[in-house]
Each structure stands twice: as C-alpha cells, then as structure tokens.
Amino acid sequence: MEEISVRKVAHVILLAREMDRGEGEMRGVIEQMTEEEQAALVAIMWIGRDAFDADEWAEAYGTAMAEASTPTADYLIGTPHVADHLEAGLEALGFDAQDEEDELMRRGA
Numbered sequence: 001m002e003e004i005s006v007r008k009v010a011h012v013i014l015l016a017r018e019m020d021r022g023e024g025e026m027r028g029v030i031e032q033m034t035e036e037e038q039a040a041l042v043a044i045m046w047i048g049r050d051a052f053d054a055d056e057w058a059e060a061y062g063t064a065m066a067e068a069s070t071p072t073a074d075y076l077i078g079t080p081h082v083a084d085h086l087e088a089g090l091e092a093l094g095f096d097a098q099d100e101e102d103e104l105m106r107r108g109a
Helices: 006-017 019-032 033-047 053-068 072-077 082-092 100-108
Strands: none
Touching: 006 019, 006 033, 006 072, 006 082, 006 100, 019 072, 019 082, 033 053, 033 072
C-alpha cells in the first residue's frame, strides 16, 4: 500500500469520527490528496467493508481508479460508518492506525 500513508488514512478516520464538526475539514484533506491517494483511500474502505479481500488490493485499487466518477470526498462522506471501514481496511492490510491516530490527537490535527 505505497499509494497512501497510514498517517493520512488515520487523519481521515479522525475527521470522519467528528463528521458533525469535521466534514468541511475532511473534505479539504481528501481534496488535497492526489488521485492515487484518493483511490487508495476508497480501496481501503472497500476492503474494510468486505467488498474486496486484503489480498485483492491491486484489484480494489484499480477499480477505484477506473470507477472514480463521483468526487472522492462526496463518496466517502456519504458512506455510513466510513471511519470504521477505513480502520478495518487498514487492519486487514496489516496496518494499525491507532498509533497514528494517537499522535494526530496529541498534535491537535
């Protein structure tokens, strides 16, 4: 998963958990990401909600790149439980966002 850092995903998870206060900030963070990072974020979310298995990363990422017809921020903000899906996707891929989330919380991100 070289297309996006765990820290960036953790940042989106934190913002998604505070959607009532953080929607505008979440939208801004996602919109500043590259197309590749946005596709990776969607692929991680899909893996987290079991649309793809972790070993299907390349297929999930390729599908996210090919089917990006809706702005990524709109798609993710409109997805119920997006924070949980992103966290589950990272875990399935062998990453733990908790340390990054904790560091971001300490810094007030």
